[in-house]
Amino acid sequence: MHPFGQVPVIDDDGFIIYESRAICRYLAEKYADQGPNLFPKDLKERTMVEQGAAVESAQFQPAILKLFKEGGKKVRGLPFDQAVFDAALAELSALLDVYEIILGKHKFLGGDEYSLADLFHFSDAPRLAENGIDVMTSKGRPNVTRWWNELTARPAWVKLTADYAKFRAGN
Ligand SMILES: N[C@@H](CCC(=O)N[C@@H](CS)C(=O)NCC(=O)O)C(=O)O
Structure with a gap:
């Protein structure tokens, strides 16, 4: 398929x-x-969502995958390079400094409404906190923290994580 x-x-x-x-x-x-309007029809509103979505796929995901690639080695007991991990974390932090500016201008990444641009971050970013990396809510980026806390408190996400926990536990 x-x-x-x-x-x-x-x-x-x-x-x-x-x-x-x-x-x-x-x-x-x-x-x-x-449910919520995740992908607006209005040209300018949709372009804002596409802009935020492109930031996620072109910048955020490559940075986070670099971090997971090195961090995953440590978890699996493979040769791990702390300097590579630290550089990847610094790269992600620098990216979030830019998110801080964007999210100071509008409430969500693709405008003032929650949209696909935000939702796409659910594929990778929650695994940071699960692995003890608090970069999404660390001090000094109040807009990023507000945004991420609001996203992860959404009922659909809370339900999905609870369902997944049950699935992993075999229920
Ligand atoms: N860009 C693709 C990435 C798909 C992807 O990397 N899938 C991984 C799991 S998250 C996979 O199937 N890996 C197994 C493999 O490549 O053999 C998407 O967003 O759907």
């Missing part, structure tokens, strides 16, 4: 889609009448 043999992939009544962000865009449009 997935040409690169990866997950996620969905089969929506025979319509097969891969790439998580394309899947999210499809589902947000398909179910636009349910």
